[in-house]
Amino acid sequence: MKKTKRNYIPFIVLLVIHSILLGFSFYKSKNRKSLFALLMSNIGFAYLLEYFVLNIFNAYIYKPKILKKNFLDNNFGAILSQAIFLPFTAVFLSVLNLGWKGKLLASIYFSGVEKLFLRLGVYKHNWWKTSYTFFLIPFYFKLSDLWFYYLSKKNPLVRFISLFFMILVSEANLLFILTVLRKVRFGIGRYHSWSEHFIMVPLYSISLSVFAAFSLRKKNSWKAKLKVLFFGVSHSELLRRMGLLEIKLKISDYIIPRIIMINLYGKFRDWVYGEGKREYEKNKEVQKRGD
Numbered sequence: 001m002k003k004t005k006r007n008y009i010p011f012i013v014l015l016v017i018h019s020i021l022l023g024f025s026f027y028k029s030k031n032r033k034s035l036f037a038l039l040m041s042n043i044g045f046a047y048l049l050e051y052f053v054l055n056i057f058n059a060y061i062y063k064p065k066i067l068k069k070n071f072l073d074n075n076f077g078a079i080l081s082q083a084i085f086l087p088f089t090a091v092f093l094s095v096l097n098l099g100w101k102g103k104l105l106a107s108i109y110f111s112g113v114e115k116l117f118l119r120l121g122v123y124k125h126n127w128w129k130t131s132y133t134f135f136l137i138p139f140y141f142k143l144s145d146l147w148f149y150y151l152s153k154k155n156p157l158v159r160f161i162s163l164f165f166m167i168l169v170s171e172a173n174l175l176f177i178l179t180v181l182r183k184v185r186f187g188i189g190r191y192h193s194w195s196e197h198f199i200m201v202p203l204y205s206i207s208l209s210v211f212a213a214f215s216l217r218k219k220n221s222w223k224a225k226l227k228v229l230f231f232g233v234s235h236s237e238l239l240r241r242m243g244l245l246e247i248k249l250k251i252s253d254y255i256i257p258r259i260i261m262i263n264l265y266g267k268f269r270d271w272v273y274g275e276g277k278r279e280y281e282k283n284k285e286v287q288k289r290g291d
Contacts, residue, residue: 044165
């Protein structure tokens with residue numbers, strides 16, 4: 001009897017390990033909303049890097065053997081790595097305020113995991129090298145520390161970019177689910193290849209996320225949410241008419257999840273800026289008195 005390769009087992013083991021690290025981080029944190037903003041920002045940074053390294057330049061291949069289509073399976077492996085393994089560890093290191101020694105140990109750990117994955121055949125290099133992983137990861141962890149610091153200082157630029165990343169990561173994950181369900185497909189011409197799709201879908205997510213972040217930045221209001229909803233619907237319709245997007249959803253199946261997501265983005269805005277409706281109105285009144 002032919003043995004079936006259980007490639008997913010190493011990924012599940014890492015998922016459990018890093019979920020424990022994240023759970024401990026939230027347990028130790030006093031401001032969990034800021035910590036969630038840090039987590040989503042770390043994922044956002046990793047997604048942007050992965051867009052160029054994996055989607056554009058095809059540096060390596062993941063083989064978790066969870067999804068049937070190799071291209072989807074590869075991207076799912078990337079999501080596990082860039083949305084869970086690395087960011088969860090970065091949050092853990094930032095919360096515990098571990099220095100360069102901790103970052104170096106984490107870098108050795110990830111380099112060892114990469115070597116093991118290569119040996120197990122669940123991961124493959126095209127032109128990437130483990131030495132790149134070893135030298136680059138500590139700087140990613142340091143960026144997480146700096147981001148956490150400036151979030152605590154309520155830096156306006158860091159707050160805005162954090163909100164953008166929270167929306168971007170949510171949009172990217174939603175679109176990946178819709179892609180797996182064969183409900184959306186981006187591409188040029190009559191035939192939309194997977195490579196075209198995964199090059200175009202992040203650009204779509206980025207454009208929508210930038211607009212949503214700017215719209216919600218000043219206030220979490222229904223007017224702002226309606227602007228984001230209108231932009232999302234019109235943006236998708238324009239791409240569909242241009243032949244760049246194939247969408248297999250009824251209007252109700254599209255609008256309802258979109259409304260849910262936009263309301264979630266409003267919550268993200270309040271978490272990042274640390275103020276709900278009452279706090280916003282209070283601050284606005286104080287500003288008027290000052291003027």
